[in-house]
Amino acid sequence: xxxxxxxxxxxxxxxxxxxxxxxxxxxxxxxxxxxxxxxxxxxxxxxxxxxxxxxxxxxxxxxxxxxxxxxxxxxxxxxxxxxxxxxxxxxxxxxxxxxxxxxxxxxxxxxxxxxxxxxxxxxxxxxxxxxxxxxxxxxxxxxxxxxxxxxxxxxxxxxxxxxxxxxxxxxxxxxxxxxxxxxxxxxxxxxxxxxxxxxxxxxxxxxxxxxxxxxxxxxxxxxxxxxxxxxxxxxxxxxxxxxxxxxxxxxxxxxxxxxxxxxxxxxxxxxxxxxxxxxxxxxxxxxxxxxxx
Amino acid sequence: xxxxxxxxxxxxxxxxxxxxxxxxxxxxxxxxxxxxxxxxxxxxxxxxxxxxxxxxxxxxxxxxxxxxxxxxxxxxxxxxxxxxxxxxxxxxxxxxxxxxxxxxxxxxxxxxxxxxxxxxxxxxxxxxxxxxxxxxxxxxxxxxxxxxxxxxxxxxxxxxxxxxxxxxxxxxxxxxxxxxxxxxxxxxxxxxxxxxxxxxxxxxxxxxxxxxxxxxxxxxxxxxxxxxxxxxxxxxxxxxxxxxxxxxxxxxxxxxxxxxxxxxxxxxxxxxxxxxxxxxxxxxxxxxxxxxxxxxxxxxxxxxxxxxxxxxxxxxx
Numbered sequence: 001x002x003x004x005x006x007x008x009x010x011x012x013x014x015x016x017x018x019x020x021x022x023x024x025x026x027x028x029x030x031x032x033x034x035x036x037x038x039x040x041x042x043x044x045x046x047x048x049x050x051x052x053x054x055x056x057x058x059x060x061x062x063x064x065x066x067x068x069x070x071x072x073x074x075x076x077x078x079x080x081x082x083x084x085x086x087x088x089x090x091x092x093x094x095x096x097x098x099x100x101x102x103x104x105x106x107x108x109x110x111x112x113x114x115x116x117x118x119x120x121x122x123x124x125x126x127x128x129x130x131x132x133x134x135x136x137x138x139x140x141x142x143x144x145x146x147x148x149x150x151x152x153x154x155x156x157x158x159x160x161x162x163x164x165x166x167x168x169x170x171x172x173x174x175x176x177x178x179x180x181x182x183x184x185x186x187x188x189x190x191x192x193x194x195x196x197x198x199x200x201x202x203x204x205x206x207x208x209x210x211x212x213x214x215x216x217x218x219x220x221x222x223x224x225x226x227x228x229x230x231x232x233x234x235x236x237x238x239x240x241x242x243x244x245x246x247x248x249x250x251x252x253x254x255x256x257x258x259x260x261x262x263x264x265x266x267x268x269x270x271x272x273x274x275x276x277x278x279x280x281x282x283x284x285x286x287x288x289x290x291x292x293x
Numbered sequence: 294x295x296x297x298x299x300x301x302x303x304x305x306x307x308x309x310x311x312x313x314x315x316x317x318x319x320x321x322x323x324x325x326x327x328x329x330x331x332x333x334x335x336x337x338x339x340x341x342x343x344x345x346x347x348x349x350x351x352x353x354x355x356x357x358x359x360x361x362x363x364x365x366x367x368x369x370x371x372x373x374x375x376x377x378x379x380x381x382x383x384x385x386x387x388x389x390x391x392x393x394x395x396x397x398x399x400x401x402x403x404x405x406x407x408x409x410x411x412x413x414x415x416x417x418x419x420x421x422x423x424x425x426x427x428x429x430x431x432x433x434x435x436x437x438x439x440x441x442x443x444x445x446x447x448x449x450x451x452x453x454x455x456x457x458x459x460x461x462x463x464x465x466x467x468x469x470x471x472x473x474x475x476x477x478x479x480x481x482x483x484x485x486x487x488x489x490x491x492x493x494x495x496x497x498x499x500x501x502x503x504x505x506x507x508x509x510x511x512x513x514x515x516x517x518x519x520x521x522x523x524x525x526x527x528x529x530x531x532x533x534x535x536x537x538x539x540x541x542x543x544x545x546x547x548x549x550x551x552x553x554x555x556x557x558x559x560x561x562x563x564x565x566x567x568x569x570x571x572x573x574x575x576x577x578x579x580x581x582x583x584x585x586x587x588x589x590x591x592x593x594x595x596x597x598x599x600x601x602x603x604x605x606x607x608x609x610x
Contacts, residue, residue: 131307131308131311132311134308134311135308135311135312135314135315136315138308138309138311138312138586138589138590138593139312139315139548139586139589140544140545140547140548140549140585140586140589141545141549142545142548142549142551142552143548143549143551143566143582143585143586143589146551146566146570147316147319147566147578147582148319150566150569150570150578151319151320151322151323151578152322152323153323223433223434227434227436227437230436231436231438231552234438234552234555235551235552235555235567236571237570247436250438250439250442254442254556257442257445257446257450258450261446261450261451262446264442264446265439265442265443265446267439268436268438268439268440268442268443269439271436271439272434272435272436272439275434275435275436276430276431276434276435279430279433279434280430283430
C-alpha cells in the first residue's frame, strides 16, 4: 500500500507537466487554434441561440417561402415554410452538436471501461468482451447506425443510442490494445509483484498512460459522428420536424434545390465547417502529443 | 501461410455467427410486435394469432433463429412484405448496382488518394504537402450527402450537364455501358470517391514519410540510388497497406451507400434499405443488412489474407 501511495505522488507530479507541454505545443499550432475558435463559436451560438437569433425558429409565413440569400430582413433567405434560415441555422447548432458529440462522449467512457477491463484482466474475460466487440465492429459503421435506428424508429433518443453503440467498439478496441501494451511494462509488473490491487494498478499506473491515446482517438471520431448524426436526420431517422437540425433541414430543403439551390445547401455547409474543425483540432492534438495515427 | 489462412478463417466463423444473431435480433428490438406494421390496427385477435403462426412468430426465439439461418443458407431470405417478391431477387439486382458504384468510387478514390498522399509524404512539410493534406482532410470531413447535393446543384441544376437522379431511362434493371447510362453514374461515383480519397491519402502520406525516414533508404541513397529506385522501394513497402485500406474502404462504401443513394435515387442496396425501413418491410430489412454485413466480414477476411500474402511481416492473430 505504501508503494502505491508513493506512486500516486510520483505520477501526480509528472502528469500535469506532460499535459501542460501538450497544451503549450497545441497553443503554438495556428491551425488547431483556429479550429478550436470555430468550435467555441459554434458552442456559444448553440448556448445563446435565443439571444442571437433574429427570429422565431418555428414560425414561418407561407407568403415568404424560399426567399434568396440577401433578402432584406432575411440575410440568409427563408426555408420551404417561410422560416428565417439564419435563425434556424443558429438554433440548429443545438441539436446537431448534441447529437454529434454526445455519442462519442458516452462511448469514450463505456468503450474505455470495456477495453481497459479486457486489456488488463486478459484471458477469458478479454476473449468474451473483445469477441462481442468484434461482432459489432464487423458491421460498416454507417450500416450499423442506420440498421439500429431504423429498427428502433426515429427520434432523438434512438438516434443517440444507435450512434453510441456504433462508437463503442472502435474505442474499446483501441483501449484494449493500449492497455495490453502498458500491462507488459516492467513498472506495472513491479507494482503487481509488490502487492498492489488490480484496481489500484489500473487507477494509478494504467489509466494515466492509456487515457491520452484513447482520448485523441475519440476526438477524431467526433467529426464522423457529426456527419453520421446529421445523416440519420437527413434520411428521416434521428431528429423529427419541426425541430431545427442541420441534417433534417438539408432533408426538408432537398426539393428546393431547383428554386433556391444555395439556401438549400446552407445547412450542409454548417455540418462541414463543424466537422472539419473537429478533425483539424484532433490532428493538432495528435501531433502535440506526438502520437502516430 | 496456409495455417494463417485457416486460423483467420476459424476466427471469422464466430464473428459471422454473431453478426447473424445481431441481424436476426434487430427485427425484435423494434418496439411492438414485428407484425404490428403489417396488420391493420383493428385486426381481430384471431387474425393476429393466425398471422403470427404463418410468420412463425409464435415459436420460441431460438427456434425462429434456427429456421431463419437454415433458410438463409439455402439462399432463401423470405418474401418482401411490400412487393411480395423474394428478397433475394430484389437484393441481387440492387447489389449489382451498388457494387458498380462502390467499385468505381473506390478506384477513383484510390488513384487520387495515392497521388495526393504520395506527393504529401514525398515533399513533407512543403507547400505541396500542405495543399495535398488539406484536400485529404476535406475528403474525410465533408458530409458526402451534402457534397452530392452541391454537385447536383452545380452540374445538373445550373449547368445542366449531367442527370441529377436515377440510373438511366430504363429503370434499375436495364443497365448498359453506354453514355446514356454512364452519365448517371458520374456524379454519385465522384461524390462517393471523396471518402476513400481522403483516407487513402492520409494513410499513404504517413506510409511514404515513414519509409523515406528509414535507414535503408538513406543507405541506398548514399550508395548512389536514384530517385526512381527510391520510388520503387517506397511503392513496394507501401502497397500492401494501401491496398488493404482500399479493400476495407470498398466494404465501408458498400455498407454505407444509403446516404448517397438517397441523394441520387440510385437503385442500389442503400435505396432498398431505406425503403425497407420506412415501409417497415422487416424481411427486406433483415435480408439486406445481413447480406451487406456478411459481405463486409468476407471482405475483411480477404483483405487480411491478401495483405499477409503480399507482405508476410504483417501476420495478425
